[in-house]
Amino acid sequence: MLVVGVLIGIYVGFLTNGPTPYRVPVANAGSVDLTLQTVAAVGPLAPNPTWVSYLVRESGVWHRSTVWTVPANSLVHVTLYNFDGQSGLRNPFLAQARGLVGGTFGLNGKQLTVINPDAASHTFAIPQLGVIVPIQGVDDNAPKQCDLAPCPMSNAHETITFTFRTGKKGHYRWQCFVPCAAGFVYGFGGPMQTIGYMDGYVDVV
Amino acid sequence: MWSRSSDGRRIAAITVIGTAIVLPLVVFVLGPNMPPGKATEVAKGQVTDNTVLLVVMTPFTVFILGYLVYAIVVFRAPKGETELRDGASMRGHMPSQIAWLVTTTAAVLFLAIFGTTELLANNGAGSGSGPNPVAKPSGAMLPVQVIGQQWEFTYRYPTYGGVETAELVLPAGQEVAFHVTSLDVVHSFWAYELGVKADANPGVDNVAYVKPTKIGTFQIRCAELCGLWHGYMFDTGRVVGAADFNTWIAAQRKQFAGVEKYLPKYSPSYSPDPTFRAG
């Protein structure tokens, strides 16, 4: 009986085990700053070192967390450094940004609404909030490609900046729409379907 | 002969009276409120269909449950009877077996014929009917392509320059032909209030017809397990007046003008790369 109880406990404990949420600190009233990097291979930070992933910067250090806690009804300023190459979208329609404050996003300082779908590396998307941002990939011929995360800023990268407004409280999923999981059917297995790599939650509290 | 016994008469009476009480409730109370409601012509047809099924089932249900309860109450061995006593040796009764066979066969054949009629007369009843449905509505249709992808539905309107939208809006009173396809795994486009469900298969054009009649919103859900975010693959669609629809689609074309040049030419299905499980 005791053994069975312990086994059930281990089982349930194993299932509840997930990525630790990262609480984005409030920068000033009504807005927070979220700094991310996207890397082609997450490296020794994760059980699957060859998988593509997002990292988040927490007090100057890069962590692997894809569950982010942000306040409700406030602006989230996202700065995203992309070190990954170009994969291309399955559905080119998703190369146009939606749901952003001001309607545009910055790509290396230039304000845009759409990029060439073939040059897309990832998308940052929170479908329930209507937010989708295409992320330009690093050109294959660019020098100093990053191999393993965390990538230093000296490596080739693209800088994407945008702002979106969180609505009411809730637990929203985010995902990537670019088939960037190399090797999987339709490029959509593995990291694309595992929370902690290219999927996660945005907790609006 | 047991059918002439008082037990048989009582069970027959229970069945008849029970059916007489339940049937009006089914027809007038439950039936009209059956899902999926009355927002479209096919949904109305499905409500009728559900009601007919309930009506056919009612006498059988009342008979079996009535019989069961009657048997448990009346044929129960007396309390405290310790000695085992056998009932009568009855190994069958051909007339009642034949009667049962005839009744159930009649009900089954009726249901199959009725279902087929409804399916054909109701333009496929909102079901995904493959690329070339036999039953299709006559007259002008608004084609709308539903593209399932992991994990969002997007929509294309080929008669409006092939514009692609993130939101599904339909004009009321207009016959719509959904062309459902997928870019990756199998999804299922389920517009609940419209009474439409059609699987989205990669490389397949799955057509379903519907004519929305009521202005309002409807739920869209994915009804086929499609991976991690299957549970989050939902959306709300809108049925609006014809003028509002024209305004909306013009605004969409303007908003998504930037991406329009990148969209592939409208096609019944798409086969974008990459295809293989290879690095």
Next chain:
Amino acid sequence: MSLRRLIGFNLLSAVVLGVAGFYAGWWLGHQITGPSIAYFSATNQNDIALFVAYLVGVVGFLVGLGFANYPVQRLLGKPPTLREKEQQGAARYFGLCTDHKVVGIQYLLGIGAFIFIGGLNAMLIRFELMRPTHLVWNGNNYLTLVGVHGTMMMGMMTSGILGPFANYFVPLMIGARRMAFPRIEALTFWLLMAAGTILMTTFAFGGFPTGWTGYAPLNEQANMGMDAYIAFFALVGLSMTLLGLNMLATVITMRAPGMTWGRLPIFVWATVSTSVLMLLAAPVLISALLMLTMDRAAQTSFFNDQAGGSSYLYENLFWFFGHPEVYILALPGMGILLEILPVFSRKPLWGYRLAVTGMLGIGLMSFLVWQHHLFVSGINADVRPFYMLSTEIISLPTGFIFICALGTLWKGRIRATVPMLFSLAWLFNFLIGGLSGVFLSDVPSDVTTHGSFFSMAHFHYTIMGGLLFAFFAGIYYWVPKMTGYNFNERLGKWHFWIMFLAFNSTFGPLLVIGFLGMPRRVVTYAGYLQGANDWVSVSAFVLGASMLIFLANLIWSQVFARVPTGVNPWGSKSIEWQLPSPVPVHNFDRIPTFGSDPYPYGEDAGSMLAQRPVVSPARPTP
């Protein structure tokens, strides 16, 4: 325990060899694929290594149990024996044993353990669904829970009744001393245990997101956890094929004198019909899974649309197995129902031939209906009227079972024992299950109900309300004969009433929730359905708690209280109840001769036997 027994061929060596074989295969798989195929290192998902690991692991497990001993000895020229049967004591339940009665009890405990895991997963799923949005499990774990629950239940319960009860009682009922192939009989059980263990390892490889149906191409996209699903179902399919083959051979060739086809107990007929389905349907599953294995491990494209394959092919192959599969689950339950009703109505089975026709008819028809699972898929839309007709026609033979059950109750002397209560509840549950099935068989209605909680509730009504209630009826009816100890009747009735009410309180509302627009296997749902879902969840927890009452009853009555059963507590006229409890190893002193079917209630015969006694009660039972 002596060292000699510890290092022989037993469960311990089986586990050691199984685990060693797994790692050996894992290493071997990496040696094969590591340098040559780049994508396995790119994806970090070496499917070949995992498949080889499972294969070598299962072989090691079986060798450890001693399945290789007999063939090797025969090859070396030793004479044939049935030595595995001659073990004594409790140890024989934990190793290869060819006594059909031991295998029956092994099945009961082994399958019971895996059903417990499946049920636990159901509780965890219902916990998550108490909120319309995310509550505890993240998306990956939730889908894996759903998949493991469904797969475990569908896989294990295929042998849920045939495993324990048919293995134990079919030889007795037809007057045989053993099954036709005793080693194959033991093999079917140990294959299932290996399969269940393999399915649980899916958690270590990222789980699988496809549910029990495993639709393509999602199943090719999925992580290595999917390989556990494939290995599990392939082993279950193999076990089913062998079990069906063995049962058919036994019933056809080993019936005692006087046991004509017209006198076979109806449970044996249900076994025959189920075995035919197993023999014909399970190989289809195995071949479909083999194709899937090739797709995943060797880059073929049977099911990958954009490389020339078709996801429809998988759907067709799967449901060509999958629909007979649900009747593999339902038919043994009908057999138990019609076996128990005569005993506790004290009347012969009413309409014996009609019941047999019904069972064989269901078996035949079940191969002609599978495309009703694809009504909205867009494939072969023009032949839907045929599948609508065939699906509705299958309710005719099912109706035969009902009318035979009702006819048996007619003017009987019904005793409300625990097995009888479960049987009567079967009638109620299966009625609702069958009627809800009519909605799914009708295309216009299927548009709303397909893939929704309605269809989920429908098959829980037929499988859980049908099969599991019959399973418990069988347990309360037959386990006293298997162990020699009675159950506590009061606890049994508590178990029944709580289970029956909680079951209906769980799945009744789910029919409505499905009609109101909630799809299956989702982790989120519309807010207005939360009240109903909370009700369902609480009912499900009560349903789960009723299983704990059963477990308490099982342990209390079989381990502690130990009230002896006696030869024939139910007053049945069937042969197994003329034998001592538990049944001795050799079954009968001499092969019995039958004079009637097992239902001569109200007739002169004291039992179905033409001659008595067939076993001397004085002979000690081991």
